Amino acid sequence: MSFYRRVLTYFRPDLRPTVVCMGLTLVANAFNLLRPWPLKYIVDKILPAAGHTPHGLTLPGIDISTWSISAVVALVCGLMVVFHLLAGGIGYVINVLTIRVGLHGLMRLRTELYAYLHSLPLKFHDQRRSADSSFRVAYDSQSVQAYYSKGFFLFQSAISLVSTFAMMWYFDWSIALLSLIAIPLMMLAIFIYAKRIRDESTTVAERESDVLTAAQEGLSSVKMVQAFGREEHEVQEFSTSARESLDANLKLNATSMRSALLVGTIIAASSAAMCYVGALHVLSGKLTIGGIWYLSSLLLMLYQPLEALTHIAWAFQAAAAGTQRCFEILDKENDVADAPDAVPITSALGEIVFENVAFGYSSAREILHDVNLRISPGETVAFVGGTGAGKSTLLSLVPRFYDPTGGSVLLDGKDLRALKKKSLRDQISIVLQDTLLFSTTIRENIAYGRPDATEEEIIEAAKRAQAHEFIMATPDGYRSQVGERGGHLSVGQRQRIGIARAFLKNAPLLILDEPTSALDPTTESAIMQTIEELMRGRTTLIITHRIATVHRVNKIVVLAKGTIAEEGKGPELVQRGGVYASLYRSANLT
Numbered sequence: 001m002s003f004y005r006r007v008l009t010y011f012r013p014d015l016r017p018t019v020v021c022m023g024l025t026l027v028a029n030a031f032n033l034l035r036p037w038p039l040k041y042i043v044d045k046i047l048p049a050a051g052h053t054p055h056g057l058t059l060p061g062i063d064i065s066t067w068s069i070s071a072v073v074a075l076v077c078g079l080m081v082v083f084h085l086l087a088g089g090i091g092y093v094i095n096v097l098t099i100r101v102g103l104h105g106l107m108r109l110r111t112e113l114y115a116y117l118h119s120l121p122l123k124f125h126d127q128r129r130s131a132d133s134s135f136r137v138a139y140d141s142q143s144v145q146a147y148y149s150k151g152f153f154l155f156q157s158a159i160s161l162v163s164t165f166a167m168m169w170y171f172d173w174s175i176a177l178l179s180l181i182a183i184p185l186m187m188l189a190i191f192i193y194a195k196r197i198r199d200e201s202t203t204v205a206e207r208e209s210d211v212l213t214a215a216q217e218g219l220s221s222v223k224m225v226q227a228f229g230r231e232e233h234e235v236q237e238f239s240t241s242a243r244e245s246l247d248a249n250l251k252l253n254a255t256s257m258r259s260a261l262l263v264g265t266i267i268a269a270s271s272a273a274m275c276y277v278g279a280l281h282v283l284s285g286k287l288t289i290g291g292i293w294y295l296s297s298l299l300l301m302l303y304q305p306l307e308a309l310t311h312i313a314w315a316f317q318a319a320a321a322g323t324q325r326c327f328e329i330l331d332k333e334n335d336v337a338d339a340p341d342a343v344p345i346t347s348a349l350g351e352i353v354f355e356n357v358a359f360g361y362s363s364a365r366e367i368l369h370d371v372n373l374r375i376s377p378g379e380t381v382a383f384v385g386g387t388g389a390g391k392s393t394l395l396s397l398v399p400r401f402y403d404p405t406g407g408s409v410l411l412d413g414k415d416l417r418a419l420k421k422k423s424l425r426d427q428i429s430i431v432l433q434d435t436l437l438f439s440t441t442i443r444e445n446i447a448y449g450r451p452d453a454t455e456e457e458i459i460e461a462a463k464r465a466q467a468h469e470f471i472m473a474t475p476d477g478y479r480s481q482v483g484e485r486g487g488h489l490s491v492g493q494r495q496r497i498g499i500a501r502a503f504l505k506n507a508p509l510l511i512l513d514e515p516t517s518a519l520d521p522t523t524e525s526a527i528m529q530t531i532e533e534l535m536r537g538r539t540t541l542i543i544t545h546r547i548a549t550v551h552r553v554n555k556i557v558v559l560a561k562g563t564i565a566e567e568g569k570g571p572e573l574v575q576r577g578g579v580y581a582s583l584y585r586s587a588n589l590t
């Protein structure tokens with residue numbers, strides 16, 4: 001689909017108001033053309049007649065034989081106000097409607113972009129800065145509205161241009177022809193500046209996005225910045241981004257102003273040429289004084305849209321840059337998408353099999369290789385190994401955050417890629433090292449995975465996660481706000497909320513990625529009890545550095561350099577004297 005047709009799709013639902021606006025434009029344009037006419041009438045008809053017959057003037061269709069001349073002039077001048085009001089009133093309605101339609105289009109693009117960003121795999125998000133994605137959703141998307149309003153303005157200008165030209169032709173065709181000289185010159189100016197303005201607008205959007213990223217990253221880590229006394233460095237980094245944005249904006253403005261100067265000069269030169277010819281025509285009697293008044297007003301009406309057209313052409317280029325940045329995201333292929341024949345899974349038994357699994361975040365480096373493992377329904381398997389061994393990576397293949405680059409992962413005998421992703425994720429609860437909370441109430445955070453849960457179910461889940469007591473001690477209980485990223489709660493409290501979430505979701509598969517490593521030993525052993533309760537009856541995959549926590553679990557898998565080095569029960573592995581045994585020894589458990 002061409003770029004412009006694609007932009008139009010966001011406004012298709014508003015076709016009716018658009019057509020209404022087009023019709024109203026024709027009416028408003030007719031009144032606009034009439035606006036200078038009363039002055040012509042006064043100069044050509046009323047004033048010459050006034051010297052001879054102060055009374056008894058005949059105007060078409062009106063008997064004003066008894067009126068004074070000043071009353072007639074006042075009546076005709078009154079018409080100027082009437083035409084102005086009518087054109088202005090209709091213009092007001094058009095503006096309200098076009099702004100409405102433009103904003104609706106913006107809402108559609110924004111929502112689609114935001115939803116698509118959520119559907120894209122983590123691999124996509126890993127490779128980019130989240131602030132840049134936010135910038136595209138919040139700011140770049142606005143250019144689609146600019147497209148609509150400028151596009152409509154283009155239509156209005158074209159109508160005004162054609163009708164004004166026709167009127168000028170009617171009064172003096174040679175002056176009308178002369179006015180056309182400016183058009184190819186303006187086209188040339190548009191051609192010269194269009195690409196430059198588009199490129200410079202893209203640079204402005206990129207630099208603005210950098211400013212937002214710098215501000216977002218710096219402010220979201222304000223605690224660490226202050227702890228390390230790096231405020232000056234952060235401000236320096238920000239001011240570099242701000243300076244680059246300023247330079248890009250100044251450059252774009254300078255280009256716009258240069259182009260405006262060029263267009264203004266073309267218009268001034270053509271107007272001067274027409275005044276010259278018009279004056280000669282008055283001298284030779286081809287044109288009345290009122291006629292040259294009227295033509296000069298029409299000339300303004302002709303060049304205003306012409307000049308506007310050049311600005312619109314450049315505004316289009318600027319809007320194209322922003323819209324293109326939105327389309328760039330929408331065109332990204334979702335490589336972890338549902339297959340067309342994917343089937344939903346309603347209630348998994350919980351058998352997980354890794355078959356010759358290989359995976360790399362990029363083709364340059366393979367992180368996992370040759371992983372073969374079978375986990376029975378209801379079994380608990382602990383994954384241990386040195387840092388960077390690939391434990392989190394391996395477990396992130398289960399909810400399909402990533403797809404393996406080689407081999408396959410099976411749930412209950414079915415390749416995960418043959419299952420609907422949403423239904424697969426419904427079967428899995430995840431508790432991470434530091435539970436991420438949204439800045440809303442405790443209640444909503446617990447119910448995040450099951451928004452339809454009842455009050456009783458939420459309280460029951462919190463009780464099982466041993467969170468009820470501290471929740472009730474907060475000022476508003478379950479309605480208390482947790483602050484940004486859960487900042488009003490301690491790490492242990494956040495973790496309990498995460499566990500309550502998992503209890504409430506009640507999924508057959510449980511993934512625990514270092515759920516206690518951020519906690520002190522006392523809190524850890526308390527939380528471990530609730531986790532053990534949570535693990536009951538579910539297939540559990542747990543990653544931990546705390547060997548003591550998992551030494552007694554049914555199966556321990558030791559990962560080293562992206563592959564399974566050892567597998568078995570804790571005491572057996574200690575006996576074997578391999579990697580696990582040394583981990584066990586370094587944990588001072590011997």
Ligand SMILES: Nc1ncnc2c1ncn2[C@@H]1O[C@H](COP(=O)(O)OP(=O)(O)OP(=O)(O)O)[C@@H](O)[C@H]1O
Nearest residue numbers: 126361362367385386387388389390391392393394
């Ligand atoms: N999103 C990512 N993009 C690129 N590389 C990544 C990404 N996440 C992890 N890696 C790399 O993959 C390798 C395995 O990381 P992973 O987090 O799976 O290890 P881990 O065993 O869980 O380590 P730890 O115990 O320290 O958390 C590391 O070398 C890491 O640098």
